[in-house]
Amino acid sequence: MHMMRGLRSLLLALAIVGLAAPAAAQQALRAAALVNDEVISIMDLEMRVRLVMTASGISGSAEQRNRLAPQVLRSIIDERLQMQEAARLGIEAQDAEIDNAIARIAQQNNMAPRQFLDVLRRNGILPQVFRNQIRAKLLWQKVIAREIRREIQISPEEVDSVVERLMAQEGERRLRVREIFLSVDAGDEEQEVRATAQRLTQQLRNGAEFSSLARQFSQAATAAVGGDLGWLTPGSLPDQVANTLDEMQPGQIAGPIRTFGGYYIVRLEDTRQIAAIEETVNLKQIYLPLPGDAASSDIEEARARAEELAGQVDSCESMSNVAKSAGSANSGSLGEVKLSSLPENIRGAVADLPIDTPSRPIEVNAGIAVLMVCERSQSGIDRDQIRENLARQQLDLRAQRYMRDLRRAAHVDIRL
Structure with missing residues (x-):
């Protein structure tokens, strides 16, 4: 697609939109561009230039209008390509969806929908022009959701990689x-x-x-x-x-x-x-108590028994069952615990322990314990947000490629 020069003459063409004479009205409906034989009229372009200036707070000088016109026309051309692609795929946007989108925008501007549309009219903008822009955006979102979004899968390993990098970037x-x-x-x-x-x-x-x-x-x-x-x-x-x-x-x-x-x-x-990161673990344990004066042979016997029990578990669910069979009141769930609050020997045993994997038996206060990490989380790091960011990056890249292919395949004729 190649945008032809000659847009400097646009102001004169746009100025006639407000005139009442039939010749002027006919000129306003003249094509500013053809997109795969679909017309973008001079009036379409003028309305959108006014919309951009109103929404962005740009002064309405002739110089500003001339500067805005090329980039506005480029945006309209992209929207027409997107709408044509949606039509090819049989994707539609209902009037109720457009009404809801306008209501949200009006609310963001502390207005009722009717008030918002009245503001557009007072600035010389036909409400239908705004509705068409909203329709194009909704259709393109649906195209992306159908053709791209469902193909994007972010693995736990990808999230883990970002978490590790963030932890290394602390401060x-x-x-x-x-x-x-x-x-x-x-x-x-x-x-x-x-x-x-x-x-x-x-x-x-x-x-x-x-x-x-x-x-x-x-x-x-x-x-x-x-x-x-x-x-x-x-x-x-x-x-x-x-x-x-x-x-x-x-x-x-x-x-x-x-x-x-x-x-x-x-x-x-x-x-x-980047805030200091506090890791929290959800722990379960098998606990075998020992008397305070336990002999070395008793300790070794308890350690062997703990290893035997550990060999019977392969998940947090089975850990609960085996812990119950151990017969100790202290066996079972320890709940969520900050890693930094654990004694050094326990922290060392579980810091790098994979989830659903029993630890080696370790000596704890008055006993021998086998620990299992059921969940991990990091305060200061939102894994869901990381997953969302990774998905957005992939979506953005693929959407740009999709749009590039539509432009390359299109026949666009700038008539100004």
Whole structure:
């Protein structure tokens, strides 16, 4: 897909939308672009430019409108490709779903849906234009869910790897970041996409709202949440972005940053240190009591008995049954215990013990014990959030490839 030049003449074409003469109305319906023979009219483009300016707080000057037009048109073209793909797959978005999405957006702006749509009208924006944008987003989310999301599986080992890395990074800086990502799918798009990224960066520095521009223009999966990446470590970002963020302070904006796939614009929201990590284990034990004056032979006999019992267990469930048969009141569940609070000999026995595996018999206070770890958890580390982040990264990458393939296969004719 190649975006033809000539958009500098757009303002004159857009200006006629507000005129009442039939010739002007006909001109407003003229094609700004064809996407696989589907028309994007000049009026479609004008309405969307107004929507972006209203949502982002950008001034309505002719210069700003001209700057916004190319990137807005690019976004509309992508939406049409996404809607066409949804139609090919037989995927639909119901009016009730669109109504619910508009109600949520209105609520975020402390308005009722009717009030929100009235604001659009007062700014010269047809509500149907906004509904069409919401429809496109919902359809693309459904396409991604059907074609990509269900194929993404994050293994426990992948989560464990991230947990280990975080534990090794204890005390390092974590970042709260927002992003706008613009892909470069072919060499002839480089100059155009960079120019778009530069314009967006300048608009952000002039006071435009980051989350609004992210929703309108970002091609990352985070566009739906205003570009919010949440809390992360620099190592989870492309090196070029991580190096830039390392020099930034909260509130600062940087970009465009060229990476392998395209250009990033980022805003550093906040920073914090990775908190000290406290590991908690859920323990069960087989406990064989010994008198305080037990002879060495008694201790060895109890140790042999403990080894025999340990050989009968292979899970926490069987551990409970064998512990009960041991006949000691102290056998059974110890519940959740902080690893750091355990005596050194017990901590050493269970620190690296695999789950559902009996420990070697160890001497404890007035007895011999076999321990088993049933669960592990780390305070300060949210495994579910890690799994979600890994899935989002894979989803984002695959969605970008999907969109790249749609663009490459499309016939797009810019008529301006």
